[in-house]
Amino acid sequence: MSKSGSEKIKKVVLAYSGGLDTSIILTWLKETYGCEVVTFTADLGQGEELEPAREKALKLGIAPENIFIEDLREEFVRDYVFPMFRANAIYEGVYLLGTSIARPLISKRQIEIAKQTGADAVCHGATGKGNDQVRFEIGYYALEPSIKIIAPWREWEFKGREDLIDYARKHQIPIAKDKEGEAPFSVDANLLHSSSEGKVLEDPNVEAPPVVFQRSVSPQEAPDKPTEVVIGFERGDAVSLNGEPVSPATLLSRLNDLGRDNGIGRVDMVEGRFVGMKSRGVYETPGGTILLHAHRAMESLTLDRGAMHLKDELMPRYAELIYNGFWFSPEREMLQAAIDHSQGDVEGEVRLKLYKGNVIVTGRKSAKSLYDPELVTFEDDRGAYDQRDAEGFIRLNALRLRTLEMRRRRSS
Numbered sequence: 001m002s003k004s005g006s007e008k009i010k011k012v013v014l015a016y017s018g019g020l021d022t023s024i025i026l027t028w029l030k031e032t033y034g035c036e037v038v039t040f041t042a043d044l045g046q047g048e049e050l051e052p053a054r055e056k057a058l059k060l061g062i063a064p065e066n067i068f069i070e071d072l073r074e075e076f077v078r079d080y081v082f083p084m085f086r087a088n089a090i091y092e093g094v095y096l097l098g099t100s101i102a103r104p105l106i107s108k109r110q111i112e113i114a115k116q117t118g119a120d121a122v123c124h125g126a127t128g129k130g131n132d133q134v135r136f137e138i139g140y141y142a143l144e145p146s147i148k149i150i151a152p153w154r155e156w157e158f159k160g161r162e163d164l165i166d167y168a169r170k171h172q173i174p175i176a177k178d179k180e181g182e183a184p185f186s187v188d189a190n191l192l193h194s195s196s197e198g199k200v201l202e203d204p205n206v207e208a209p210p211v212v213f214q215r216s217v218s219p220q221e222a223p224d225k226p227t228e229v230v231i232g233f234e235r236g237d238a239v240s241l242n243g244e245p246v247s248p249a250t251l252l253s254r255l256n257d258l259g260r261d262n263g264i265g266r267v268d269m270v271e272g273r274f275v276g277m278k279s280r281g282v283y284e285t286p287g288g289t290i291l292l293h294a295h296r297a298m299e300s301l302t303l304d305r306g307a308m309h310l311k312d313e314l315m316p317r318y319a320e321l322i323y324n325g326f327w328f329s330p331e332r333e334m335l336q337a338a339i340d341h342s343q344g345d346v347e348g349e350v351r352l353k354l355y356k357g358n359v360i361v362t363g364r365k366s367a368k369s370l371y372d373p374e375l376v377t378f379e380d381d382r383g384a385y386d387q388r389d390a391e392g393f394i395r396l397n398a399l400r401l402r403t404l405e406m407r408r409r410r411s412s
Contacts, residue, residue: 111144217261293359347367
């Protein structure tokens, strides 16, 4: 039964993983809207073989010219992850925004493919309770204000997993044996992180079972010997690992391996979703956690105190914009311009030790360093800092507090 009238869709670009849910959506789109479907599958480093997505789309009746599978790993890290890490962005104190930062790139490519193929609509598989529906759709509208959006989870009448399985069987959609039952938790993954939530994780007072963790060994099982690593920076971006220049995606992938082996980057949090509810998520961001510590260490040596403190004040707002889906907003771009300007002299090398879940900074050096040993040493033999100057500095800064206290005494 196809929809008609104002909802008439001619061609839609579907964000397609090749999994059961999006395969059901693919078939449902054709049946419900009577439209042509274009599938878009993005390789963001989720660690899955994506060619089966092409084969499955073909079996479900998608024309070869309407199947797009793209390796976006370098663009993802270079143009999305790295700009975010220049800001040291963290949401609600612990979340490194691994899912959030992937959505604008997927949205951008969907819109570009829609224009390329003449599609008048786009479709995603996000549920009506989560943040991703907001992130995808705000991205779509920001890039193409007139685009039509289909969100099946807000439209169809399926009540649960059994309804989906029945629909798949009825329409001869292949079902992997491990997909026939209820999944113990849902997973989203890319090169920056993996995110697990739902089902066995819904009670925030119950410890996450070991099976949840897919990207890191437990800190208790990590090696008893520290792993040493040196990360090189230019203009705030990591550009080398242990002295070897590497591409953004290669660097993050290698840091992921190092973090995984040393139990780095596990986070179990209850977060405030943009749609209003609290949710419990378990995140693994091994390489990103290392990168964050290294970048902050590099800034500590090369960034002026005022600039650093202002960045730290702006960061929560910047992180919230990304979390809520406003990557393409003018305010995010304004903040990004200020953040990027601050990174001009953030260059050099940071030395770290990775040990049982910990990232330990052991050294940092830079030709642009603001650290002057002749100023901080107690053995000042050139008069670079006159300690007597501190007396007036202190008295001036204390003046308003002294004035307030004198008024209090007069009034008591």
